[in-house]
Amino acid sequence: xxxxxxxxxxxxxxxxxxxxxxxxxxxxxxxxxxxxxxxxxxxxxxxxxxxxxxxxxxxxxxxxxxxxxxxxxxxxxxxxxxxxxxxxxxxxxxxxxxxxxxxxxxxxxxxxxx
Amino acid sequence: xxxxxxxxxxxxxxxxxxxxxxxxxxxxxxxxxxxxxxxxxxxxxxxxxxxxxxxxxxxxxxxxxxxxxxxxxxxxxxxxxxxxxxxxxxxxxxxxxxxxxxxxxxxxxxxxxxxx
Numbered sequence: 001x002x003x004x005x006x007x008x009x010x011x012x013x014x015x016x017x018x019x020x021x022x023x024x025x026x027x028x029x030x031x032x033x034x035x036x037x038x039x040x041x042x043x044x045x046x047x048x049x050x051x052x053x054x055x056x057x058x059x060x061x062x063x064x065x066x067x068x069x070x071x072x073x074x075x076x077x078x079x080x081x082x083x084x085x086x087x088x089x090x091x092x093x094x095x096x097x098x099x100x101x102x103x104x105x106x107x108x109x110x111x112x113x114x
Numbered sequence: 115x116x117x118x119x120x121x122x123x124x125x126x127x128x129x130x131x132x133x134x135x136x137x138x139x140x141x142x143x144x145x146x147x148x149x150x151x152x153x154x155x156x157x158x159x160x161x162x163x164x165x166x167x168x169x170x171x172x173x174x175x176x177x178x179x180x181x182x183x184x185x186x187x188x189x190x191x192x193x194x195x196x197x198x199x200x201x202x203x204x205x206x207x208x209x210x211x212x213x214x215x216x217x218x219x220x221x222x223x224x225x226x227x228x229x230x
Contacts, residue, residue: 009154034218042223043204043221043222043223043224044157044204044206044221045221046218046219046220049218090156090157101147101159101162101172102159102219104156104157104158105156106154106155106156107154107156
């Protein structure tokens with residue numbers, strides 16, 4: 001069965017530190033990839049998505065993600081985090097062109113210390 | 115106004131009660147979804163609907179039922195609630211027609227359900 005793995009359950013950083021959250025998926029074919037963010041007490045919001053083209057994708061709020069097909073990975077990065085980035089981050093994939101649904105990772109909670 | 119509206123936002127009820135959670139959307143999307151979120155487990159899909167006449171079970175449909183009353187409305191029912199259904203429930207929508215498969219999903223604000 002297809003699955004998405006997020007390696008870190010909880011990451012704690014100080015402001016201005018760099019961030020990288022790992023995401024790996026298990027599916028041999030072509031996929032569409034997403035990162036969602038959930039701020040405390042709020043719903044999930046789309047951070048960025050990758051469908052095709054340049055594997056380095058830029059999203060909102062200074063986030064970016066790189067799709068590495070050979071590693072089945074779609075890691076999320078930000079050069080310098082802020083306290084307001086404290087949230088839970090979810091990676092999700094869907095086989096391209098399928099009638100299937102989003103498969104979510106279990107999430108990584110990011111806490112940024114001011 | 116929110117594009118995806120869930121009601122109620124919070125609900126506390128007792129074991130054995132029947133509960134309905136409602137979701138309405140103004141995005142004009144064909145596809146609607148119900149998820150539950152539990153700490154450390156991420157989001158798990160309960161049911162999804164690709165149009166009014168299409169209902170499909172997700173990963174964890176046991177104990178739940180749904181109704182797609184109209185394109186804009188998708189309700190989730192717990193026929194006889196049990197404590198392990200205590201969770202945060204999210205409705206989502208996505209655009210799936212006209213060759214636009216696999217578009218991002220848009221989420222409601224969630225319903226926090228506690229079953230005593």
